[in-house]
Amino acid sequence: MATIGHNNLNAKLVLLGDMGAGKSSVVLRFVKGQFLEFQESTIGAAFFSQTLAVNDATVKFEIWDTAGQERYHSLAPMYYRGAAAAIIVYDITTQESFSRAKKWVQELQKQGNPNMVMALAGNKADLEEKRVVLAEEARTYAEENGLFFMETSAKTAKNVNEIFYEIAKKLPRAQAPQNPAGMVLVDRQGDAARASSCCS
Amino acid sequence: MYATQSKRNMSFEYQAQIINYRPSLHTRRANLTVKFQDIYGFSVEGNVDDVNVLNEVREKVREQGRVWWALEASKGANWYLHTHVSSTLKASLKLSALANAITLKRLIRKGIPPVLRPKIWFALSGAAKKKSTVPESYYDDLIKATEGKATAATKQIDHDLPRTFPGHPWLDTSEGHAALRRVLVGYSFRDSYVGYCQGLNYVAALLLLVMKTEEDAFWMLAVLLEDVLVSDCYSNNLSGCHVEQRVFQDLLTQKYPRIAAHLEALEFDVSLVATEWFLCLFSKSLPSETTMRVWDVLFYEGAKVLFHVALAIFKMKEDELLLSHHVGDVINILQKTTHHMFDPDDLLTVAFDKIGSMTTNTISKQRKKQEPAVMKELDQRFRRLNSLKDAVGQ
Numbered sequence: 001m002a003t004i005g006h007n008n009l010n011a012k013l014v015l016l017g018d019m020g021a022g023k024s025s026v027v028l029r030f031v032k033g034q035f036l037e038f039q040e041s042t043i044g045a046a047f048f049s050q051t052l053a054v055n056d057a058t059v060k061f062e063i064w065d066t067a068g069q070e071r072y073h074s075l076a077p078m079y080y081r082g083a084a085a086a087i088i089v090y091d092i093t094t095q096e097s098f099s100r101a102k103k104w105v106q107e108l109q110k111q112g113n114p115n116m117v118m119a120l121a122g123n124k125a126d127l128e129e130k131r132v133v134l135a136e137e138a139r140t141y142a143e144e145n146g147l148f149f150m151e152t153s154a155k156t157a158k159n160v161n162e163i164f165y166e167i168a169k170k171l172p173r174a175q176a177p178q179n180p181a182g183m184v185l186v187d188r189q190g191d192a193a194r195a196s197s198c199c200s
Numbered sequence: 201m202y203a204t205q206s207k208r209n210m211s212f213e214y215q216a217q218i219i220n221y222r223p224s225l226h227t228r229r230a231n232l233t234v235k236f237q238d239i240y241g242f243s244v245e246g247n248v249d250d251v252n253v254l255n256e257v258r259e260k261v262r263e264q265g266r267v268w269w270a271l272e273a274s275k276g277a278n279w280y281l282h283t284h285v286s287s288t289l290k291a292s293l294k295l296s297a298l299a300n301a302i303t304l305k306r307l308i309r310k311g312i313p314p315v316l317r318p319k320i321w322f323a324l325s326g327a328a329k330k331k332s333t334v335p336e337s338y339y340d341d342l343i344k345a346t347e348g349k350a351t352a353a354t355k356q357i358d359h360d361l362p363r364t365f366p367g368h369p370w371l372d373t374s375e376g377h378a379a380l381r382r383v384l385v386g387y388s389f390r391d392s393y394v395g396y397c398q399g400l401n402y403v404a405a406l407l408l409l410v411m412k413t414e415e416d417a418f419w420m421l422a423v424l425l426e427d428v429l430v431s432d433c434y435s436n437n438l439s440g441c442h443v444e445q446r447v448f449q450d451l452l453t454q455k456y457p458r459i460a461a462h463l464e465a466l467e468f469d470v471s472l473v474a475t476e477w478f479l480c481l482f483s484k485s486l487p488s489e490t491t492m493r494v495w496d497v498l499f500y501e502g503a504k505v506l507f508h509v510a511l512a513i514f515k516m517k518e519d520e521l522l523l524s525h526h527v528g529d530v531i532n533i534l535q536k537t538t539h540h541m542f543d544p545d546d547l548l549t550v551a552f553d554k555i556g557s558m559t560t561n562t563i564s565k566q567r568k569k570q571e572p573a574v575m576k577e578l579d580q581r582f583r584r585l586n587s588l589k590d591a592v593g594q
Contacts, residue, residue: 044471078471
């Protein structure tokens with residue numbers, strides 16, 4: 001869950017999605033600015049942290065990058081429980097990964113933290129020639145389900161920082177009203193509200 | 201072993217680094233990061249002290265080799281096979297078998313020399329016995345039968361081949377990929393219930409590096425999944441793995457209540473780190489020779505060894521862990537620790553001399569105790585997801 005102290009916010013973020021959709025690559029690009037053509041497959045989950053400055057506040061993301069294979073699904077609740085944000089990643093070159101992304105969305109809507117900020121990332125946007133999932137289709141789905149949507153490319157870095165930045169901007173607003181107890185929101189409400197409208 | 205490999209000629213780089221950093225040894229010793237290749241060909245990053253530790257380890261491995269050769273010379277080539285005390289043996293033979301068993305256990309905990317590993321693992325794990333129960337041509341036939349077949353498992357295996365220790369000088373070649381593919385695909389057909397589980401790629405890759413032949417690596421994988429580890433570690437919903445995680449949590453609470461209480465207060469669940477440890481058998485976390493040393497004992501003493509090692513890792517960092525304030529700190533401490541455990545004896549001494557004994561019997565009881573709860577939880581989850589699907593379908 002996101003916790004706020006003065007202008008600093010700690011936020012647990014989880015990445016979910018099909019095997020090979022590029023979850024680890026998105027994280028690696030965001031955290032280290034690197035890209036590996038062949039990223040080691042993640043077993044269980046991997047943990048990273050990265051701090052972002054948003055306006056004059058900072059958001060420290062505690063990122064859980066999970067394993068994508070179906071049978072690892074039984075571990076997922078441990079990672080999304082109490083998460084302030086989730087990025088659901090699919091690969092624009094496979095329909096299967098998009099279907100799987102939708103399943104994750106449904107599960108989070110039902111089981112996850114109700115205030116969770118959810119982003120849908122159509123990754124591998126650099127592989128335009130192999131595209132099978134249309135951006136419009138994904139955008140419509142995202143809008144209908146209250147997610148914000150971006151197409152990303154861990155390879156070219158397109159929209160990777162942006163997606164985390166958008167989440168960071170949405171966090172205080174999503175968290176504050178529902179969780180007044182134990183949180184001290186210091187003069188950031190105005191900014192947070194202004195930041196709320198943008199998407200994709 | 202962990203994700204620091206890159207595609208380059210590493211042996212060349214290793215040489216170059218050695219020459220380059222020597223002159224500055226005295227100046228910035230602690231801060232220097234060097235990249236080098238360990239004895240199994242993995243590219244490792246560490247500081248100068250780590251390199252020195254690895255050189256000491258190499259020397260210890262050589263010494264240990266001399267001990268094993270001396271024993272072969274005095275007791276006969278396959279002495280380690282004669283450790284079974286059967287009731288039909290004569291008293292004098294029983295005594296020698298018992299003596300061999302005690303010697304062997306101690307020796308294995310001190311490490312099997314890399315050159316002897318293929319032979320000794322194969323004999324002591326039960327892989328040789330398993331292989332002997334099927335026709336000679338079993339593996340070849342299996343591989344032939346799977347050629348050209350595409351299943352969900354083969355698709356996932358193909359996807360993971362280049363993602364298994366990328367950059368390794370042999371594993372990450374077309375030859376390495378092909379061998380790993382045959383072993384994994386072969387196994388997915390041998391046991392279609394397990395099929396392919398991510399994690400097995402790393403385990404099978406290391407087995408290929410150690411065992412002399414691909415076929416022997418296959419049998420080691422088979423014995424590991426079918427006899428050494430608890431069942432259902434890798435199948436279906438990983439229920440076996442869930443059970444092991446709960447047993448581990450209980451053991452930590454029993455053995456190190458202070459650490460367990462502190463971690464609980466931080467809402468740190470041991471499975472956040474231990475899932476990978478148990479499913480990859482430490483191959484993604486520990487340096488290669490340290491991993492192999494854990495496996496030496498694993499194949500001889502069984503799955504409880506994983507608990508010994510996991511407990512030891514927490515124990516070794518007790519002070520630091522007790523000072524941590526955050527889940528992230530705990531993970532960073534443990535990751536940094538495992539990645540730098542270049543001296544296997546540091547870890548194994550704690551694992552086997554300081555943890556206190558845990559018999560396979562008591563651990564089996566603990567597993568039995570946890571199983572119903574795990575099954576219930578997984579079942580409930582399965583139902584919830586199904587009701588989700590129905591709702592979506594309408």
